[in-house]
Amino acid sequence: MADHSEVAYTTADGNDYIAHEQTYEGFLALTKYGTLSVIAILVLMAIFLL
Template structure:
């Protein structure tokens, strides 16, 4: 069997790790603020539409 102890893609040329981290942070922020927005909208609907 082949030895798989070294991860080749993490050290390969051309990997833009900074862009990867920026995309991840953007996704997490969008999910966080999107969830907060939905909670606010549902709260306002519960208050004003009942």
């Protein structure tokens, strides 16, 4: 049988971990501000539409 050793992602060729971290931080910021925006819209709808 073939030997299936684990891939070392930190040493793989073409691995751009810095770009990965920046993308993930951007995703977290977008999620946070998106959630806060939806909450603000719902609160304003509850105030002005009742």
